[in-house]
Amino acid sequence: MVLASGYDALEGKNNGFSSISSLPMVKGSLEYNGVRVPFSLCRCFGTATAVEPSTSDGLTVQGIIANDWTILNESENDWKSHAAAIAQSIHLIKKRLQWKKLVVRLDMLSAELNKPDLWNDPVHGGKVSREHGSLMGKMKGVLAFEQELLEHIDMIKLAREENDAELEWESVKALLNMRRISKEKELEALLAGEQDPCSCYIEVQAGAGGTESMDWAAMVMQMYKMWAQQRGYRITVVDEMPGEIAGIKRATIKVDGEYAFGYAKAEVGVHRLVRISPFDSNRRRHTSFAAVAVIPILGDGSSRVRINESDLRIERFRAGGPGGQHANTTESAVRIVHIPTGVTATCQNERSQHQNKASAMAVLQCRLDQLEMARQAQMNAQHTKSLTDITWGSQIRSYVLHPYRMVKDLRTNYEVSDPDSVLEGDLDGFIMSYLSASLDKDDNP
Structure with a gap:
């Protein structure tokens, strides 16, 4: 039931929650369009979803930033340094996307999409649908990147428990690659305005x-x-x-x-x-x-x-x-x-x-x-x-x-x-x- 509710929320379907005050706390995760989205700190509601992914032991991006891990040069093979740099980038990207406003706007657009008379005005309906799809794409892209970071952290912790040096090294290399990609994503977030692509x-x-x-x-x-x-x-x-x-x-x-x-x-x-x-x-x-x-x-x-x-x-x-x-x-x-x-x-x-x-x-x-x-x-x-x-x-x-x-x-x-x-x-x-x-x-x- 939890998975069904979460899936409906990501699809923008009405699952019966009428207001933010009635949002349930959901644990676990689900597969959505090839992206595994965890729901440990997730509030699902009928028109949009605000998700904060976490590792298996509850570590989040905000937690990484709060722990103030030292950020070293890229040449240093320190996984915590790479993770901290990526977490800072994700925080900056969310700021540039005005994340809280984006979630609220998605909530409003999803409510519009649920109205039975929306397509009585095809022009308005098309505009609402396009904006919803665009904002949903931005949200899913950030959440997928955030989740990838946390999964690599989980992998490194698991590799150390199993004394698997090869798995740990592969995860550290993946984090370094993510660190480099994060700079490109920061740039993309600078041009996230409605008219910017014009x-x-x-x-x-x-x-x-x-x-x-x-x-x-x-x-x-x-x-x-x-x-x-x-x-x-x-x-x-x-x-x-x-x-x-x-x-x-x-x-x-x-x-x-x-x-x-x-x-x-x-x-x-x-x-x-x-x-x-x-x-x-x-x-x-x-x-x-x-x-x-x-x-x-x-x-x-x-x-x-x-x-x-x-x-x-x-x-x-x-x-x-x-x-x-x-x-x-x-x-x-x-x-x-x-x-x-x-x-x-x-x-x-x-x-x-x-x-x-x-x-x-x-x-x-x-x-x-x-x-x-x-x-x-x-x-x-x-x-x-x-x-x-x-x-x-x-x-x-x-x-x-x-x-x-x-x-x-x-x-x-x-x-x-x-x-x-x-x-x-x-x-x-x-x-x-x-x-x-x-x-x-x-x-x-």
């Missing part, structure tokens, strides 16, 4: 300062293009308004690739440059600003806002350019204004007016979806506001080329002394530092 738009806009700032905005956009290319993403220029003398007033690129938004969201804000101006004949030092916004592309069927044609004002104009033989003589560029919100989207880089309109509509849809997500979930404003909402006093990073050379992130204090490498797209250190700091600051998993 492609995205990156928008750059020059700040006040004329040609100097426009040149800086062009440098920032080039930096992101090089970063995206290094990660193997596909880049499409959606919109670009060149400056009168040099640089750009604004530009938008589409970055296609897995987890493009998850990484790029760390770049939202104002970027500040200090250098000797190449446009100043007196060789004076200038400070320039450029604002960056990142918008996720939710994909087909995920749009949150339905756009009515009657709410749109479509403007057509000649695309900008350097002039001369490259001057555009047709009104192929398109600007779309969503009248109720005032949100706009522009595209002038496609070959025809029809293609420009389609691209501008895609950008507009993403911007409106972001506004709706901000309204519903009260998301972090720096991830949801448009370029025009970003204030120039909110710089996130300083790029100093004179009188010394350094790039420093003002949010994390991460810095490098080689600005050239950063401007050539080497941004991963800044991105990972910010993502880690933003997710790991809370002490509670």
Whole structure:
């Protein structure tokens, strides 16, 4: 009966428990999709399961951390050191996944799945089912990794009781391999947000300062293009308004690739440059600003806002350019204004007016979806506001080329002394530092 109840809980079936206060304590274990899940410290309830795996003698990951086992270098064949390092990683992964909230959310989604009228609305039903499957997959992955750690500890203890040196050595090697894999899993947990796997738009806009700032905005956009290319993403220029003398007033690129938004969201804000101006004949030092916004592309069927044609004002104009033989003589560029919100989207880089309109509509849809997500979930404003909402006093990073050379992130204090490498797209250190700091600051998993 215990196994049946546990199986129902993992499947998200209603087994008769109505509230968390009525959850039974269950002992033993079960096989589920090839993963043996112990129930020694397990509370099973009708809509989700919160499991804390343990060894045969009751040792848990939290117990390992509480025992404060010494963590040595990987080259040291100390099984307790490997186990402690893995336990710390599991604790960090759970923190990044917001484990307690994940369990509560699974509880709510499982309750939704149990409603008999769920599929009366197929769109809503599909959304609930997909989110439930995604969260359940994350939970099972962590629990399986946690259980593997504890099983190897059991094996080592058994090998020592039986004086089986070969079995002990095999388990120690397995723990070392898990220790290395755990670092990859820590990275995966940094990108566990709902929109993180999406492609995205990156928008750059020059700040006040004329040609100097426009040149800086062009440098920032080039930096992101090089970063995206290094990660193997596909880049499409959606919109670009060149400056009168040099640089750009604004530009938008589409970055296609897995987890493009998850990484790029760390770049939202104002970027500040200090250098000797190449446009100043007196060789004076200038400070320039450029604002960056990142918008996720939710994909087909995920749009949150339905756009009515009657709410749109479509403007057509000649695309900008350097002039001369490259001057555009047709009104192929398109600007779309969503009248109720005032949100706009522009595209002038496609070959025809029809293609420009389609691209501008895609950008507009993403911007409106972001506004709706901000309204519903009260998301972090720096991830949801448009370029025009970003204030120039909110710089996130300083790029100093004179009188010394350094790039420093003002949010994390991460810095490098080689600005050239950063401007050539080497941004991963800044991105990972910010993502880690933003997710790991809370002490509670």
